[in-house]
Amino acid sequence: MTITNPTTPAAPVSTVTEYDVLKPLDTDYYAVFADIPAADRAFLDRARQFSEEVLPEIDDAWDKAEYRLQYARRLGELDLLTDGVEGPGLTPQSKLAAGLVTAEVSRADGSLGTVIAVQGGLALRTIAFFGSDEQKAEWLVPLARGEKLGAFALTEPDHGSDSVGLATTAVRDGDEWVINGHKKWIGNGSVGDITVTWARDEQGNVRAFLVPQNTPGYHAETITGKGSLRAIHQAQITYTDVRVPADAVLPGANSFKDTNKVLAATRLGIAWAALGHAQAVYEIAVQYAAQRVQFGRPLGHFQIVQERLTEMLAELTTIQLHLRTLVEYEEAGTLRPQQASLAKWVATRGARSIAANARDLLGGNGILLEYGVMRHFADIESLHTYEGTETIQALLVGRDITGHSAFSGR
Numbered sequence: 001m002t003i004t005n006p007t008t009p010a011a012p013v014s015t016v017t018e019y020d021v022l023k024p025l026d027t028d029y030y031a032v033f034a035d036i037p038a039a040d041r042a043f044l045d046r047a048r049q050f051s052e053e054v055l056p057e058i059d060d061a062w063d064k065a066e067y068r069l070q071y072a073r074r075l076g077e078l079d080l081l082t083d084g085v086e087g088p089g090l091t092p093q094s095k096l097a098a099g100l101v102t103a104e105v106s107r108a109d110g111s112l113g114t115v116i117a118v119q120g121g122l123a124l125r126t127i128a129f130f131g132s133d134e135q136k137a138e139w140l141v142p143l144a145r146g147e148k149l150g151a152f153a154l155t156e157p158d159h160g161s162d163s164v165g166l167a168t169t170a171v172r173d174g175d176e177w178v179i180n181g182h183k184k185w186i187g188n189g190s191v192g193d194i195t196v197t198w199a200r201d202e203q204g205n206v207r208a209f210l211v212p213q214n215t216p217g218y219h220a221e222t223i224t225g226k227g228s229l230r231a232i233h234q235a236q237i238t239y240t241d242v243r244v245p246a247d248a249v250l251p252g253a254n255s256f257k258d259t260n261k262v263l264a265a266t267r268l269g270i271a272w273a274a275l276g277h278a279q280a281v282y283e284i285a286v287q288y289a290a291q292r293v294q295f296g297r298p299l300g301h302f303q304i305v306q307e308r309l310t311e312m313l314a315e316l317t318t319i320q321l322h323l324r325t326l327v328e329y330e331e332a333g334t335l336r337p338q339q340a341s342l343a344k345w346v347a348t349r350g351a352r353s354i355a356a357n358a359r360d361l362l363g364g365n366g367i368l369l370e371y372g373v374m375r376h377f378a379d380i381e382s383l384h385t386y387e388g389t390e391t392i393q394a395l396l397v398g399r400d401i402t403g404h405s406a407f408s409g410r
Contacts (some may be wrong), residue, residue, distance in 0.1 A: 017363070022055065022372055024048070024107065027279055027303075029313055032320040033100070040097035046078045048102045048161075051108035058109045058231060059369040060218040065226065067191060069149070072115045076146020080105070083120030083269060087128040089141040095330045097324060099272040106276030110379030111231035113273045118187035118232075119143060121266040123150030126196045126208060130252030131264060135210065139194065149192035153237060154259065155182040164256050168239065170199040170207055170249075177249065179217075179242040185386070189213075189235030190220035196229040196250075197239070198259060199371060201341040208253035209244055217242040264386065267340040268326060270387045274347035275319050277376045277383070278354045282312045284372050285358040288365075299361070308357050315350040322346050338400040341393040348384045355380055 075081050084098030106113030124143045142148040159165040168181025197211045220235040289300035299305045320344045329335040355377040359366040367374050395406045
C-alpha cells in the first residue's frame with residue numbers, strides 16, 4: 001500500500017514594500033496661506049523647484065557630511081538667498097515670501113535652509129544694515145546671487161547664548177585694524193569668501209568687520225562629528241593678529257544693540273524653518289499611515305494612529321497661525337522681538353514633538369534616511385538651539401511678562 005503525504009502548503013512569498021512618502025501635500029488645514037499674492041507665489045514656486053532638484057541627492061550629502069556648495073550657488077541663481085533684505089541691486093521680496101521660501105527649502109533639508117539663514121539672514125543683512133555705500137556695492141549682489149559666500153561670526157567658544165560677553169578684540173594700528181580672538185559654530189566660516197566678524201574695539205564698543213577668509217592669521221577649521229545639519233559646514237575660527245584695512249569696519253555697527261537688530265530680524269526666520277521641518281515630517285507620517293499595512297489593514301485605520309495624526313496636525317496648524325500673524329506684524333513694522341522669541345519657542349517645540357510622533361509611527365523605518373523623518377528630527381535639534389535656545393527665548397518672554405530679568409547682572 002502506498003501512503004501519500006498531504007500536499008504541503010507553499011511558503012509565503014517574501015516581498016519588500018516600497019513606500020512613497022516624500023511628496024509634498026501642502027497641508028494647510030485652516031487655509032492660513034490660501035491668499036498668497038502672485039509675487040510671493042513665484043518665490044515659493046522657485047523654492048519648490050529647488051527642493052525637487054536636491055531631494056534625490058540630499059540624503060547622500062547628509063550621510064557623508066558633505067557641504068555641496070553647488071546647492072548654495074543654485075539658491076542664488078534662483079534668487080532665493082536674500083531673506084527679504086532690502087538693498088541696492090536686490091530683488092524686492094516681501095517678509096511673507098522670505099518666510100515661505102525658508103519653510104519650503106527646510107522642508108527639503110535643514111542644512112540648505114540654514115544656508116539661507118547664514119548667507120541672507122545674517123551676512124547679507126548685516127552689510128545691508130550697517131555697511132558703507134562702497135561695501136554694499138561690492139558685496140550685496142554677489143552674496144545674493146551666491147557668487148560669493150558669506151559668514152557671520154558672533155558666537156564664541158565661551159560665549160554662546162551670553163553673546164554680550166564678546167571677547168574677540170579689534171585694535172586700531174595706523175591704517176589697519178588688528179583682530180584677535182576665537183569664534184565657533186560659524187556657518188560658511190571655512191568654505192566662504194568673507195566673514196562678518198564681531199569684535200570689541202579699545203573703547204569696548206561692539207564693531208563689525210569684513211574679513212576675507214584668505215587673510216593671513218585667519219584660521220578656520222570645519223567642525224566634524226555633527227549629528228545635525230550635516231550637509232552644511234560650521235567652523236571654529238581663530239584670529240591671530242588678523243590685519244584688515246581701516247575701511248573694513250562697517251560704519252553703522254557700533255554697539256551690541258546693532259548686533260541684536262540683526263539677530264531680532266532673523267529670529268522669526270528660524271520659526272519659519274521649523275515650520276518647514278514640521279510640515280515635512282507630518283506629511284511623511286500621513287503618507288506612510290496610508291500605505292503601511294499591519295495586522296491586515298493600513299495604519300491609518302487604527303484609532304491610535306488617527307489620534308496621533310490629529311495631534312500632529314494641531315501642532316502644525318498652531319505654528320502656521322503664529323507665523324501668519326507675526327509676518328503681518330513684521331510687514332507693518334510692529335513686530336516686537338519678544339513676539340518673535342515666543343514664535344521660535346512655539347515653532348521649534350512643536351516641530352520637535354511632531355517629529356517624535358512621526359518617527360515613532362514609522363517604526364523601524366523611521367530611523368532610515370530614505371524616509372526623511374530621522375534627518376529632519378536631527379536637524380530640528382539645531383534649530384532648537386541656535387539663535388537663542390528654548391530657555392533663552394523663554395527668559396526673554398518672561399522678562400517681558402514680569403518686568404524682571406532672570407539674566408545674572410543684567
